Amino acid sequence: MTKRKTSPDAGTAVAIATSQAALDAEGKVRTKVQLLPFGDPIYGRDGRGPWRLADAAHAQAVIDTTLAVQNGTELFIDYDHQSVLAVPKGGTARAAGWIKALTVEADGIHGQVEWTAAAHQALEAGEYRYISPHFRFAQKDGRITRLVNAGLTNSPNFDLAAIASADMDADEADDDTEGDTKKMARFAQALGLSDDAGEEEILAAIKDVMERSTAQASALASARTALGLADDADGEAIAAAASAKAAAIDPAQFVPRASYDALAKTIRENAEASAIAAVDQAVADGKVPPAQRDWALDLAKKDLGSFHSFLDAAVPFAAGDVLNKQPEGAGKHTALTEDEAIACEMTGMSPEDFLAAKNKGTS
Known part of the structure; x- marks a missing residue:
């Protein structure tokens, strides 16, 4: 595999998009919301764009890249994209909810949301109405590459689904590239790769770690069962039980x-x-x-x-x-x-x- 001296986000910019209303037709708070719609192209109310989410394969690639970059951490939902607009200037960003899973549906990418009690109450009270994803896209053709997070907002820039926010301009979007590059370098270091490792190499390393972790967990589960240990027995307990069992074997009962x-x-x-x-x-x-x-x-x-x-x-x-x-x-x-x-x-x-x-x- 050849190394590329660019991060997965090189050549991309960020945008914020308001998706469907967070309340359904009966006024109940949704726990599954559309984050990005299919569209080739998609334009905002203010004319910005085009952005593109071509088909199911493209949507799945966006999810895969998002999960790889998150590296096991959940995407969060804040209020009015304060993590993007306020935190860099010294402000704070409280979580309104957490995206527990991403799926490809018939109309685009959806997220399974676990709302905080405060956010749930604010939505029922009508204080907020829309959920808006923060995403990256390729500057050369507007192709969406990954999700960053999402936020509750009342200023949609798209009709219905995948609405680009009017609260963030292009200069602020480009400022985020350096931070993401540093983040990818940290991922590469944690995986034992060089700082200039490319997206494909990082994703392959993450996949390898996940597969080896799954295999190790399966082996430990089998060892616990064979030794009669509890499901939460750690490696030290397994080693001690195995040593005790080996010591109990009578060599006199066996011949070469x-x-x-x-x-x-x-x-x-x-x-x-x-x-x-x-x-x-x-x-x-x-x-x-x-x-x-x-x-x-x-x-x-x-x-x-x-x-x-x-x-x-x-x-x-x-x-x-x-x-x-x-x-x-x-x-x-x-x-x-x-x-x-x-x-x-x-x-x-x-x-x-x-x-x-x-x-x-x-x-």
Whole structure:
């Protein structure tokens, strides 16, 4: 990103505009007011302008820039723009209300307002009627760039919405540029940027800070939940709880992963060797026909105890039944012995499959 040696407000001037009446048609005080209308161009009653708020995308850009410059502080509403007209000359400016949110509506930019009790009473009494935004605009084409604040007034310069005040002249407007430039330099310093950082760089840094802040808040919330802490527990409390939980872990209950893996491998290898030895011995003893060796080996690897139970009930085959070739069809078994039937029940093997394997081993 390239740096620009200008502030976001360079090349702009300020204007004050009276928006819609602060009372609705029934005489009730509005809590949501129009601050800037769509218009390309917009002129004041005194002929000043043109100002421009082209469309919804432009309006959203104005809101985004305003929020970035405010950096978390709320826009305020004063009386008769005293923050602009009186404060620079040593006067004061009391808040009449605070703008809690800015939104893009069908007719322009609106603000959600929280009035002070005094301002609410003054509006109901008819002492003030209009709310007027103080905004910046590009000097070259009148394009509105951001909102500064707003004020209650009785001297509108626009019809209905976005009315430029007749109380501030061009010289006073230009005097504000230097102050805004210094303000942007302070923002840049707070964000760790150089004093001449441009608008885009400052906005990107603010966005990054906000995203990292949100991610950190989410991580802290998860930590509080996992540690059973209250929602308002701070970082120090979280660290203490995590340390206490770590200290409570008994190392004797755990083994290194490498040692565990090596032991598990040895157990598997020993189990396989034991299964192979048991099956080979059973074949040699005549309790398992050679043709059933694969089946017996599979059973022994899965459950060596069940295989030994099978062997306990198995009747050894005669040497001639296993080793000598018999004529086709000779010596075929057609029924199971009592022990063989028990062995089938224990292993889950069907009598038919047992007889087929037995007769295959004698063929």
